[in-house]
Amino acid sequence: MTDAGAPRCIHDMVAEQVARTPDRIAVSIRGRTLTFRRLDEAAEALASRLRAAGVGGGSVVAVVLGRTPELIVTLYAILKAGGAYLYLDPAEPSRQRERIVCDARARFAVVGSRFGEQVPDVKHILFVGPEMTEASAPEPAEPARPLHPDTPAYVCYTSGSTGEPKGVVVPHRAIWRLIDTPDWIDVRDDDVFLQLTRVGFDVSTFEIWMPLVKGCRLALAPTGHADLEEIVATLRDEGVSVLWLTTGLFHKIVTHHLDGLYGIRHLLAGGDVLSPAHVQRVMAAYPDLIFTNGYGPTENTTFSTCWTTRGSGNATRVPIGVPIDGSTGRVLDERLNEVPNGDVGELWVGGDGVATGYLNRPGATAERFVADPDPSRPPGSRMYRTGDLSRWTEDGVLDFLGRSDRQVKIRGYRVELSTVEMELLSQPGVEQAAVLTRTNGAGDTRLIAYVAVGAMDPAEWTTFGSALREKLLATVAAHLVPWAVIVVNDIPLNPNGKVNRSALPTEKIPRNVWNDYVEPSRPVERRLAEIWSDALDVEPIGVDDNFFDLGGHSLLAAELLSALQAEFDVNLPARILYLRPTIAALAEELLLRQQAGTTRKESADAGTQ
Known part of the structure; x- marks a missing residue:
């Protein structure tokens, strides 16, 4: 008899x-359904083909399929065969898929029949289509081999904060x-879970395997990057009761489609710092709702800590709770010592959810995965x-403050960008916010804030x-005030539903001074405005705009002075930008000095004749 706790x-x-x-519906999408019995039969048939091809012992199997019942059958079949699935999104650029397959050294792939042009370069390829869920299953040609809970179950590629994709190897034990x-x-x-x-x-580990293990229905959202209206329609049509949303998507749905959450019994969100105002708003609208803020890196299998509540309260931050069963969490300093309660440190997580490591990257694995010093943990724990x-x-709960690599120094002060984002989200009229840094030519780091304001007239x-x-x-x-606040239509999200900061506008910052804009008219004014714009990273610049109001400072003034002297061939005093801080005043000064220089040159020429 199997030990229930093992x-x-x-x-x-x-x-x-x-x-x-066996006859309960396991998977559904737009009227199509698959019972648990049919799911198992179809998966066993495919698993037989995979075993015959040589899959086993954690072999990496690339998967190129849309979000369909065939995808769920394929993932289940790969696990049955002893493989580890590696999902390749058909919507991703082909070079990205090729790069991942090469890095993973995959030899097997299961490809949807409609994705024949996106076949990975692997040795063994199996094509599947809708017929796999309809035909009767043949007897297995290859018997199933016993697997260990530490056998890899899937490989999930994540770039983390480095931008370099790394394959995280997750074993069955971690999902269990x-x-x-x-x-x-x-x-x-x-319950009906949505796979979104x-x-x-x-x-997706939680979205897929929780309902299938617990006997619930797994509803599939349409393939692709669905818009808000489509997501809300799916929630209604499928009768979804348990829903996970990334932070960015949660903020958007609460702002624009709060009524679309009707019928949700348990709402989960996470992936970044949550806005307390948005949590309070959804809890006020649905007082019977259960809400969970789930935190966890890919390397610790979906959730490391959770904060589950039936009431949001009036806290200024949304906590990430405590380590879930089977996990540990420690807040440590740079020397791996526990920091006192209330002090900020780096979060380390442990327990059975910790991944095996990074695929084919022993150096990166050794750097991020270390021996767990907790004496209560089994030997070899990390x-x-x-x-x-x-x-x-x-x-006694954990407060998530954002990424350590999103902590910056502004004028000598250490700033957590998530703190600024939360402050912006608390302001009336702000629906979404994202803050990043930009460094100008003088090496000055500034906070730039982007806010989405919904239906506001662009003229405002x-x-x-x-x-x-x-x-x-x-x-x-x-030091927490952004140097510029840029209003945009929308804050873009990446395919994973997180804020895509790299997709935010990168052009020069709009002027943010109090006075009205007056366009430069004379050639010298226009040229000065161009030079200032390049130095300050601001446009447009008016003739009455003050250099220091635009963000200039002493270091930048010194650099700009050298550029002006070379451009206009004049000698300028070191304090010229303090004495003539506008384009109009500086242009007059330059013209006078150029005229004086010309007069002196003419006099000198006359004296030599």
Whole structure:
């Protein structure tokens, strides 16, 4: 008899559910359904083909399929065969898929029949189509081989903060720890889970395997990057009761489609710092709703900590809770010593959810995965360095402060960009916010804020952005005030539903000074405006705009002085920008000095004749 508390393989857990409820619907999408029995039969048929091809012992199997019942069958079949699935999104650029397949050294692939032009360069390729869920299953040609819970179950590529994709190898044990006996969610037999995120994103682990192991229905969202209206329609049509949203998507749906969450029993969100105002708003609208803020890196299998509540309260931050069952969390300093409660440190996570490591990258694995010093953990246990800043609160829960690599220095002060984003989100009229840094030619680092304001008339954007910045100047420390607040239609999200900061506008910053814009008219004024614009990274610049109001400072003034003297062939005093801080005044000074220089040259020429 199997020990209920011992780690187990995920496909075995699904198979046991198949035996309990064979005729219950396991998967649904737009009217198509698949029972647990049919899911298992189709998966066993494909698993037989995979075993015959040589899959086993954690072999990496690339998967190129859209979000369909065939995809779920394929993932289940790969686990049955003893392989580890590696999802390749058909919407990704082909070079990206090729790069990942090469890095993973994959020899096997399962490809949807409609993706014949996107076949990876591997040795063994199996094509599948809708018929796999309809035909009767043949007897297995290859018997199933016993697997260990530490056998790899999937490989998930993540660039993390480095921009270099790395394959995270996740074993069955880690998924078992997530879904076997969760203490952060109460799953009911009649629950309907929505599979919304990309399968290449580790939240899909929770979305797919929790309902299949627990005997619930797994509803599939349409393939592709669905818009808000399509997501809300799917929630309604499928009767979804358990929903996970990334932070960016959560903020958008609460802002624009709060009514679309009707019927959701348990709402989960995470992936970045959550806005307390948005959580309070959804909890006020649905007082019976259960809400979970789930935190966890890919390297610790979806969730490391969770904060589950039935009431949001009035806290200024949304905590990430405590380590879930089977996980540990420690806030450490640079020397790996525990920091006192209330102090900020880096969060390290451990337990059965820790991944095996990075595929084919022993050096990177050794750097981020280290021996767990906790004496209560079994020998060989490891913990993972998340790179995230956190602290223990007085209430005994963890507060997530964002990435350590998003902590910057502004005028000597250490600033956490998420703190500025939360401040912006608390302001009336701001629906979404993203803050990043930009460094000008003088090496000066500035905070640049982007805010989305919904249906506001674009003619009001500039005024709103300036007013918002003035309000922040009056309410928060100066180093937390963005140098510019740029109003945009929308804050873009990447395919994983997280804020895509690299897609934010990168052109020069709009002027953010109090006076009206007066366009340069004379040639010298226009040339000065061009030089200032390049130095300050601002446009347009008017003739009455003050150099220092635009963000200039002493170091930049000195550099600009050298450029002006070379451009106009004049000698200028070191304090010229303090004495003549506008384009109009400086242009007059330059013209006078050029004229004086010409007069002196003419006099000198006359004296030599």
